[in-house]
Amino acid sequence: MMNLSKTTSNFTRTSGLLPVEKQLMIGFTGILIPLILTGNTLVIVSYKSNRRLHTRTYTFLVSLAVSDLLVGGVNIPLWIGCIAHYDICYKAIFTFTDLFGAFASILHLTAITIERYIAICQPYFHETLPARYHKGTLIFVWVFSSTMASLSWYRPSETFTQAYSCIVFVAGFVLPVTIVISMYIGIFRTAKSLIRRQQRPYLPAVEGEGRQHTRKDQKLAVTVAVICGLFIIAWLPFFILSIIAAFCYRGCFPANATDTLRIVTSVKWLHYSNSMVNPIVYALRDEEMRNTFYRILRFKACRNKLTIPKAPSKTNLATNYTYNCSNNNLIGSKTLL
Numbered sequence: 001m002m003n004l005s006k007t008t009s010n011f012t013r014t015s016g017l018l019p020v021e022k023q024l025m026i027g028f029t030g031i032l033i034p035l036i037l038t039g040n041t042l043v044i045v046s047y048k049s050n051r052r053l054h055t056r057t058y059t060f061l062v063s064l065a066v067s068d069l070l071v072g073g074v075n076i077p078l079w080i081g082c083i084a085h086y087d088i089c090y091k092a093i094f095t096f097t098d099l100f101g102a103f104a105s106i107l108h109l110t111a112i113t114i115e116r117y118i119a120i121c122q123p124y125f126h127e128t129l130p131a132r133y134h135k136g137t138l139i140f141v142w143v144f145s146s147t148m149a150s151l152s153w154y155r156p157s158e159t160f161t162q163a164y165s166c167i168v169f170v171a172g173f174v175l176p177v178t179i180v181i182s183m184y185i186g187i188f189r190t191a192k193s194l195i196r197r198q199q200r201p202y203l204p205a206v207e208g209e210g211r212q213h214t215r216k217d218q219k220l221a222v223t224v225a226v227i228c229g230l231f232i233i234a235w236l237p238f239f240i241l242s243i244i245a246a247f248c249y250r251g252c253f254p255a256n257a258t259d260t261l262r263i264v265t266s267v268k269w270l271h272y273s274n275s276m277v278n279p280i281v282y283a284l285r286d287e288e289m290r291n292t293f294y295r296i297l298r299f300k301a302c303r304n305k306l307t308i309p310k311a312p313s314k315t316n317l318a319t320n321y322t323y324n325c326s327n328n329n330l331i332g333s334k335t336l337l
Helices: 002-006 008-014 019-049 056-084 091-121 123-128 131-153 158-199 208-252 257-285 287-305
Strands: 317-324 329-336
Touching: 019 056, 019 257, 019 287, 056 091, 056 131, 056 257, 091 123, 091 131, 091 158, 091 208, 091 257, 131 158, 158 208, 208 257, 257 287
Parallel strands: none
Antiparallel strands: 317 329
16 A cells, blocks of 8 residues: 555556546546535534533544544645645655555545454443443554554655555454454344344244344444445555555556556546445435434524524423424424433
């Protein structure tokens, strides 16, 4: 991976891209920036505005959205700079941010998958886990990602570079993906047994609120599985290309620098797009998140016509507001917390 990022400025110097190709490359990549920033900001705002989303899994998903924001706000602008003006491409910074984004995304998804596995397969143990466990996990994800990315600045020899590329490939992709697949095998086995139990009247079944929570956990697990699957599709070509660049750059890549740039740019478009699709998956798969998205966007559309009354102080009542844009009204109903 380090070699792939490092060679960006080298082949952009000698590439013979047509002007229209360069404009299309920069334009398409530039479109990703507002989409990534808007979608992931919406996820964070939804989390802050809806108390029902203040759960352990959604906390991990919001942290993942923060890492995706960094991709849209830092990584892609640096990449565009590398394509358009190689002289402003700070290779060390670009390599660090690329590695940091990759590690942060995959480790967040791994942590979310493990949390879902415990919630579904070991529900009683999941309830006893203290809050510091989840905070510690998030701290580890960010610290480990920054540490691994920082090692890209240390380049004593070509041997170290190749060894480091292998470590990044294993620690940043192979091992996490193996854990994710193993966890989901366990999750779907447990889900299958729960479905069978509910279909057999002579076996004790989960009823009432417990059954509702089980179905919600299973649906959320499927949502996370879709996100993980999209991540693998988006990042696998990049990791494979990075290993090839570390061990066989001259022999395996086209001699023409322009063709190499086309290949690398296509791969980077793919993995940068992954930061855009996560909010779309939430909107399609998660009803609570989808409804929150809708309320926020609907409120933004008519906020100039609405006056939100202040919430009463020192009370145990929460006010839920319904936005009626057609009548320019804000209807509030109070419920006990």
